[in-house]
Amino acid sequence: MTHPLLSIEDIIVDFETRAGKARVLDDVSLEVNSGEILGIVGESGCGKSMTALSIMGLVPDPPGKVTSGSIKLDGRELVGLDHESLRQIRGKDIGMIFQEPMTSLNPVFTVGEQIAESIRLHEKASTKAAMARAVEMLRSVEIPEPEMRAKAYPHQLSGGMRQRVMIAIALACRPRVLIADEPTTALDATVQAQIFDLLQDLQSEMGTAIILITHDMGAIAELADTVAVMYAGCVVEKGKVETVLSAPEHPYTKGLITCVPHLLPDPPKVRESLQEISGVVPALTDLGKGCAFAPRCSEKIDRCEAAKPELRTSIDAHLTACWVAEKETGV
Amino acid sequence: MSGVTGDNALNVENLKVHFGGGTSLFGAKPVVHAVDGVSFSVPAGKTFGIVGESGSGKTTTALAIMRLVHVTAGRVMLGDTVISELQGEDLRVARRHFQIVFQDPYSSLDPRKRAGEIVREPLDLMQIGTLDERDAKVAKLFEQVGLRPEQRALFPHQFSGGQRQRLGLARALSTEPSLIVCDEPVSALDVAIQAQILNLMTRLQRDLRLTYLFISHDLGVVQHICDEIAVMYLGQIVEQADRVTLFKNPQHPYTKALLAAVPTVHGNKRDRRNRVRVKGDPPSPINLPKGCRFASRCPVVEARCHETLPSLKEHSAGHKVACLLNENPDYQLSDN
Numbered sequence: 001m002t003h004p005l006l007s008i009e010d011i012i013v014d015f016e017t018r019a020g021k022a023r024v025l026d027d028v029s030l031e032v033n034s035g036e037i038l039g040i041v042g043e044s045g046c047g048k049s050m051t052a053l054s055i056m057g058l059v060p061d062p063p064g065k066v067t068s069g070s071i072k073l074d075g076r077e078l079v080g081l082d083h084e085s086l087r088q089i090r091g092k093d094i095g096m097i098f099q100e101p102m103t104s105l106n107p108v109f110t111v112g113e114q115i116a117e118s119i120r121l122h123e124k125a126s127t128k129a130a131m132a133r134a135v136e137m138l139r140s141v142e143i144p145e146p147e148m149r150a151k152a153y154p155h156q157l158s159g160g161m162r163q164r165v166m167i168a169i170a171l172a173c174r175p176r177v178l179i180a181d182e183p184t185t186a187l188d189a190t191v192q193a194q195i196f197d198l199l200q201d202l203q204s205e206m207g208t209a210i211i212l213i214t215h216d217m218g219a220i221a222e223l224a225d226t227v228a229v230m231y232a233g234c235v236v237e238k239g240k241v242e243t244v245l246s247a248p249e250h251p252y253t254k255g256l257i258t259c260v261p262h263l264l265p266d267p268p269k270v271r272e273s274l275q276e277i278s279g280v281v282p283a284l285t286d287l288g289k290g291c292a293f294a295p296r297c298s299e300k301i302d303r304c305e306a307a308k309p310e311l312r313t314s315i316d317a318h319l320t321a322c323w324v325a326e327k328e329t330g331v
Numbered sequence: 332m333s334g335v336t337g338d339n340a341l342n343v344e345n346l347k348v349h350f351g352g353g354t355s356l357f358g359a360k361p362v363v364h365a366v367d368g369v370s371f372s373v374p375a376g377k378t379f380g381i382v383g384e385s386g387s388g389k390t391t392t393a394l395a396i397m398r399l400v401h402v403t404a405g406r407v408m409l410g411d412t413v414i415s416e417l418q419g420e421d422l423r424v425a426r427r428h429f430q431i432v433f434q435d436p437y438s439s440l441d442p443r444k445r446a447g448e449i450v451r452e453p454l455d456l457m458q459i460g461t462l463d464e465r466d467a468k469v470a471k472l473f474e475q476v477g478l479r480p481e482q483r484a485l486f487p488h489q490f491s492g493g494q495r496q497r498l499g500l501a502r503a504l505s506t507e508p509s510l511i512v513c514d515e516p517v518s519a520l521d522v523a524i525q526a527q528i529l530n531l532m533t534r535l536q537r538d539l540r541l542t543y544l545f546i547s548h549d550l551g552v553v554q555h556i557c558d559e560i561a562v563m564y565l566g567q568i569v570e571q572a573d574r575v576t577l578f579k580n581p582q583h584p585y586t587k588a589l590l591a592a593v594p595t596v597h598g599n600k601r602d603r604r605n606r607v608r609v610k611g612d613p614p615s616p617i618n619l620p621k622g623c624r625f626a627s628r629c630p631v632v633e634a635r636c637h638e639t640l641p642s643l644k645e646h647s648a649g650h651k652v653a654c655l656l657n658e659n660p661d662y663q664l665s666d667n
Contacts, residue, residue, distance in 0.1 A: 194610070
């Protein structure tokens, strides 16, 4: 069997806080293959972005620490690598796009220089050659008049264009894995659609594996191949997008799908109230020994508060960590 | 406008808000046409939604109705009061009838006041009731928005985002207004919390017969909560209809593109590639084109679109569209 391009196995990340030890990632295992899009969903504080940071080797230490587990890129172990080796990997093998393009771009350099910087760091290219590549990258992310735009500063571009520049920087060295952390949250709907189209096009062209972090189940449905739902630092459900969205097993996944008012082409005359997930995400410092979602769960049984459920397969590589789902499927 | 009746809680007629203009040391200052001739009315107890992308003028429309930005031209009427013409103390006193809930529940609450004081402040400023009555009112408001009475003693930072938005709602409700302007009230909240606030708003509207003006960029939320919806583009309404018609039978190419751009859980990878897409970003509201403002991005643009600015015309009963290609001659004939 061939191994996946990027595999995360049983990663545990702990943070020392004044309130005690917080386990921000608890036994997270994920994998993504070349040319695939893995979606990670969940509310804020569920460990989505921390998963991305641990892949990049950017967990702030102290107070954070990767306590155990392994992250392998094409068979090569990333956990425990020294800073210099990680620097070689970041930007070259793994690229990342952040949420707010304005704060992630340097305001005092032109966007062309910022794309060229990444090329010159990782490949032996002259300043001139790197700049020419930068213009090519701007063209490939469909920025009009790339020669002129390369000389523009970030503030001279619109939000959508800045995010295209971020994508150009992330893809400049043709990374094998691209991590997109809520890449369109700050953008308008029509611009979001353009960025998603662009990501899909570039992916089919370059065969990049993409990890898409979002809270939008719609984006997952229309872009991702596989999905992992995270809650309080754990993956509570994962599988193929079609299976998870059409037959969600974990009450949290069900809640995330039904609590959002989805746009319907033919809305009913009478409006029904939305399904709520009551309460809020718990503090990671005082999780009980049971299922972290139990206090908010509408299907809770006695067992949920007594012990923590493990991820178990039901059908077709669809995994769920829930006692109730386990009882129903009879696995 | 003929639609002005006593039943409408809010009437907005040809509202214009322009920024800039005049001259400075460096010559004439450019004029930003943030809101450029917007008219609509909202029946009492209903929710009117305004959707559009950033820069479309939806928030400026809301602020102008609240009298928080200068109204360049046009009229805003709340019941029989022309609020766009009120000045000074008259305006301040009238404000108890129209209140606003802001987008960001973190920056819109005073961090140094206790929650109870925040909700009580409008009552103090408007001098409504005796001191004891105000306390009782605050306690009742806390209960109405789903907070516990003892939480009155806490500071804003001790609340979660959803709870803070509940505080914002309680503060807006304290003076018993008839109109509440909600400027993106749930877009800063986590998805699971959005549903809690939207359900709360629906319940409060039913119990207190509130009129909402709901500003949002999230079409799913707007479809869920609004009775009638206007789509804005560069300062103007391009399409307006009731919630069923707008989503079932959109007419303006911009509305169609906006609807097509929203990813839904019912969608999949194959469908999304077959959708209509608009290219580029909206043009600047300073140098407006002569013709249709959407022409530069429109997928079905014709030569005449660049020449003539379409006006908002009735397409079918209660459904208005501003598009040269979608003028419905049959309807105009049969109606007039």
